[in-house]
Structure formats: C-alpha cells, structure tokens
Amino acid sequence: MTLSTHILDTTSGRPAAGVAVRLERGADVIAEAKTDGDGRIRWDFELAAGTYRLVFDTGGYLGPDAFFPEAAVSFRVVDSEAHLHVPLLLGPYTYTTYRGS
Numbered sequence: 001m002t003l004s005t006h007i008l009d010t011t012s013g014r015p016a017a018g019v020a021v022r023l024e025r026g027a028d029v030i031a032e033a034k035t036d037g038d039g040r041i042r043w044d045f046e047l048a049a050g051t052y053r054l055v056f057d058t059g060g061y062l063g064p065d066a067f068f069p070e071a072a073v074s075f076r077v078v079d080s081e082a083h084l085h086v087p088l089l090l091g092p093y094t095y096t097t098y099r100g101s
Helices: 058-062
Strands: 002-009 020-025 028-034 040-044 050-056 071-077 083-085 088-091 094-097
Touching: 028 040, 058 088, 071 088, 071 094
Parallel strands: 002 083, 002 088
Antiparallel strands: 002 040, 020 028, 020 050, 050 071, 088 094
16 A cells, blocks of 8 residues: 655645654554655555554644644554545644545
C-alpha cells in the first residue's frame, strides 16, 4: 500500500514545505519525513490493518506562538492494498483534514 499526505497553508494559498510528519501506530513511530517543496510526502510500504496516526509538527512550521503546536490525525487501515491519502489544510488557528484520493 502507499500512504501520502499533502499540506496546504490556507493563509498563503501555497504548499507547506519542510513540515515534519511522524507516522505512528500506538506508541511506535513507523516513519518520519518532511514535506517536499510541494508540501507532499509519499510512503510506499505495507501497513497492516489497524489504527494509525499522522502527527504534523505545525508549531515548527507556524512558529513558537502557534495555537496548535501539532495536529494529530488518526485513521484506520482496512484494505492493506489500497492507497490512502490524508491531506491537511493548515491555518494559524485551524486545521482540517479529509480522506483524499
């Protein structure tokens, strides 16, 4: 399966580059990466069925006064063969996510 994310900065209307993101399952960190110049990360490895969490270091991107120093998004893998895309729309006082394609 593949897992991807894309972060858009809703204030600037541009991709959020250089944001650190962790993929976790329970207390285990599965992977870590930073968004590229287009605000994207793509992982290509097997994830067993279960619940995972993407933790976005929004404070590192927005600065020390960020209202949300991190954004954690939990999601469930049901079909380990499917591609999952979990985008994040980020502003200084808000974030939104959804299942993308």
